[in-house]
Amino acid sequence: MTVLAIDIGGTKMAAAVVDDDGNVLRRDRTPTVPADPWPTFVAMLDELVADEQVDGVGIGCGGPMTWPSGEVSPLNIPGWRDFPLRARLAERYPGVPVRLHNDAVAVAIAEHWRGAAQGVDNMIGMVVSTGVGGGIVSGGRILDGATGNAGHIGHVVADPAGPMCACGARGCLEAIARGPATVAWAREQGSEAMDGPALARLAADGDEVAMAAFARSGEAVGRVIAWCAALLDLEMVVVGGGLAQAGPPLWEPMLAAVREQAVLPFLTELRVVAPGLGGDAGLVGAAALVLAGERYWSAD
Amino acid sequence: MTVLAIDIGGTKMAAAVVDDDGNVLRRDRTPTVPADPWPTFVAMLDELVADEQVDGVGIGCGGPMTWPSGEVSPLNIPGWRDFPLRARLAERYPGVPVRLHNDAVAVAIAEHWRGAAQGVDNMIGMVVSTGVGGGIVSGGRILDGATGNAGHIGHVVADPAGPMCACGARGCLEAIARGPATVAWAREQGSEAMDGPALARLAADGDEVAMAAFARSGEAVGRVIAWCAALLDLEMVVVGGGLAQAGPPLWEPMLAAVREQAVLPFLTELRVVAPGLGGDAGLVGAAALVLAGERYWSAD
Numbered sequence: 001m002t003v004l005a006i007d008i009g010g011t012k013m014a015a016a017v018v019d020d021d022g023n024v025l026r027r028d029r030t031p032t033v034p035a036d037p038w039p040t041f042v043a044m045l046d047e048l049v050a051d052e053q054v055d056g057v058g059i060g061c062g063g064p065m066t067w068p069s070g071e072v073s074p075l076n077i078p079g080w081r082d083f084p085l086r087a088r089l090a091e092r093y094p095g096v097p098v099r100l101h102n103d104a105v106a107v108a109i110a111e112h113w114r115g116a117a118q119g120v121d122n123m124i125g126m127v128v129s130t131g132v133g134g135g136i137v138s139g140g141r142i143l144d145g146a147t148g149n150a151g152h153i154g155h156v157v158a159d160p161a162g163p164m165c166a167c168g169a170r171g172c173l174e175a176i177a178r179g180p181a182t183v184a185w186a187r188e189q190g191s192e193a194m195d196g197p198a199l200a201r202l203a204a205d206g207d208e209v210a211m212a213a214f215a216r217s218g219e220a221v222g223r224v225i226a227w228c229a230a231l232l233d234l235e236m237v238v239v240g241g242g243l244a245q246a247g248p249p250l251w252e253p254m255l256a257a258v259r260e261q262a263v264l265p266f267l268t269e270l271r272v273v274a275p276g277l278g279g280d281a282g283l284v285g286a287a288a289l290v291l292a293g294e295r296y297w298s299a300d
Numbered sequence: 301m302t303v304l305a306i307d308i309g310g311t312k313m314a315a316a317v318v319d320d321d322g323n324v325l326r327r328d329r330t331p332t333v334p335a336d337p338w339p340t341f342v343a344m345l346d347e348l349v350a351d352e353q354v355d356g357v358g359i360g361c362g363g364p365m366t367w368p369s370g371e372v373s374p375l376n377i378p379g380w381r382d383f384p385l386r387a388r389l390a391e392r393y394p395g396v397p398v399r400l401h402n403d404a405v406a407v408a409i410a411e412h413w414r415g416a417a418q419g420v421d422n423m424i425g426m427v428v429s430t431g432v433g434g435g436i437v438s439g440g441r442i443l444d445g446a447t448g449n450a451g452h453i454g455h456v457v458a459d460p461a462g463p464m465c466a467c468g469a470r471g472c473l474e475a476i477a478r479g480p481a482t483v484a485w486a487r488e489q490g491s492e493a494m495d496g497p498a499l500a501r502l503a504a505d506g507d508e509v510a511m512a513a514f515a516r517s518g519e520a521v522g523r524v525i526a527w528c529a530a531l532l533d534l535e536m537v538v539v540g541g542g543l544a545q546a547g548p549p550l551w552e553p554m555l556a557a558v559r560e561q562a563v564l565p566f567l568t569e570l571r572v573v574a575p576g577l578g579g580d581a582g583l584v585g586a587a588a589l590v591l592a593g594e595r596y597w598s599a600d
Binding site for chain 1: 444448449459460461526534561564565
């Protein structure tokens with residue numbers, strides 16, 4: 001059995017043929033054409049799949065979207081607004097399951113299925129990057145919520161007195177800890193870092209402002225992790241995404257905040273860890289929507 | 301089919317015989333004897349059940365507890381520490397399912413099964429009373445978490461700069477909004493109210509300090525509701541418990557905070573409502589652990 005796995009982001013579109021065990025057999029990627037991504041997208045798929053029969057299609061895509069119907073309106077792809085991605089792929093691959101979920105949910109699924117959280121049935125997989133998102137596994141199943149939007153951990157409020165968030169509320173975790181917000185805060189304090197990787201290099205060299213910026217973001221992430229762990233009685237949180245690659249300047253304050261806040265007796269064993277999968281996580285999670293659908297796909 | 305339903309709190313122990321539809325056929329209650337509750341408890345059960353054959357036993361009990369094994373250590377019953385309540389009841393009622401969960405989880409189950417949240421498959425039922433607790437239904441099933449402790453909404457931090465909580469963290473919702481904390485805050489501002497009902501009467505008469513106290517607690521509850529709704533993609537939150545009976549002085553600030561914070565597009569239909577069941581909710585939820593166990597009981 002092989003599955004076509006697809007991971008759609010604002011910068012690139014990736015696809016792979018994945019086997020039963022979650023191994024990527026072959027892959028391709030192409031830059032996203034924001035105004036009209038469909039032609040380059042299907043050309044990539046046609047070349048990748050060629051004449052092979054795939055047994056299903058799994059897709060992770062940036063939100064917002066309708067779910068499970070899969071009309072997508074990814075923030076960074078203005079050419080797709082209410083674009084019927086699931087239906088269009090179902091036409092191209094008739095007779096097999098075609099399933100679509102939020103990209104952060106796909107990453108969480110991947111970590112549960114084949115990554116750092118294998119066998120851990122109560123966990124959150126989160127991505128701290130340009131945005132802050134996640135997916136929740138409870139009792140061994142992915143939570144979808146009423147409209148497929150469960151997992152929006154970036155909009156738990158880390159600090160009611162914090163900065164305004166693009167969503168319209170104040171102090172959301174995403175408004176504090178996403179990469180661009182972390183860089184913006186550092187620049188307000190006088191840093192000249194232009195982006196997250198530059199800020200991470202400065203922090204690694206001991207730059208005080210850069211270290212303070214990661215500490216501020218890491219502490220906010222850690223606090224929200226602790227509260228979500230109390231609410232959901234979690235065993236593990238996997239923290240991935242670009243910002244999470246900043247290493248100790250982010251992780252040490254984050255883990256300290258978790259220890260300080262996760263004090264209920266049932267949280268003493270809570271683990272907060274780095275991902276087990278690398279850049280393929282989105283593809284592996286998309287494949288799991290088909291290959292391990294009993295745990296990860298509750299819709300029709 | 302009839303079930304023996306049991307609701308154990310620090311003040312009273314209640315029991316009922318409940319039919320398939322969740323109707324209470326007959327009931328009894330007895331004051332809790334904190335040092336040694338077992339003798340009066342079983343005397344009540346024996347009189348209530350008499351020679352009738354019950355088809356199962358469902359129990360809601362204050363925490364902490366081990367779950368699903370059901371050794372209970374209710375905070376307000378010092379005579380029970382690691383008391384094997386589930387096992388002891390299984391000995392008295394052999395051959396039928398005996399199931400036990402947290403009392404706040406039982407109330408949430410009751411509201412989903414027979415109360416305000418019937419047919420609403422993504423909801424939280426919460427109790428704002430001496431403590432602040434809750435239970436989560438996602439995808440139509442109760443969430444247990446790793447150790448049966450999912451639903452601890454009282455330990456989501458409403459205000460990182462808030463008062464210390466008994467759990468050891470700062471600013472937990474429970475530390476701000478539980479009844480005794482609401483009264484204590486009012487007294488710090490000069491109120492002479494001795495308890496929640498007295499404070500509620502003052503607020504109903506327009507007393508400014510009492511109204512401010514309920515506004516402070518209501519706003520904290522509303523904000524946490526909004527964040528949990530974002531995280532879990534909820535359709536409804538049911539707010540019960542003694543403090544929630546204070547009416548508009550609590551509800552208006554709470555609903556205003558929900559409206560202000562629940563701004564993501566998928567939350568526009570979020571409803572925050574009063575319970576559909578009265579004081580029987582704990583018993584009805586306990587019965588549902590047996591009568592509708594496929595949704596509410598995942599353990600052995």
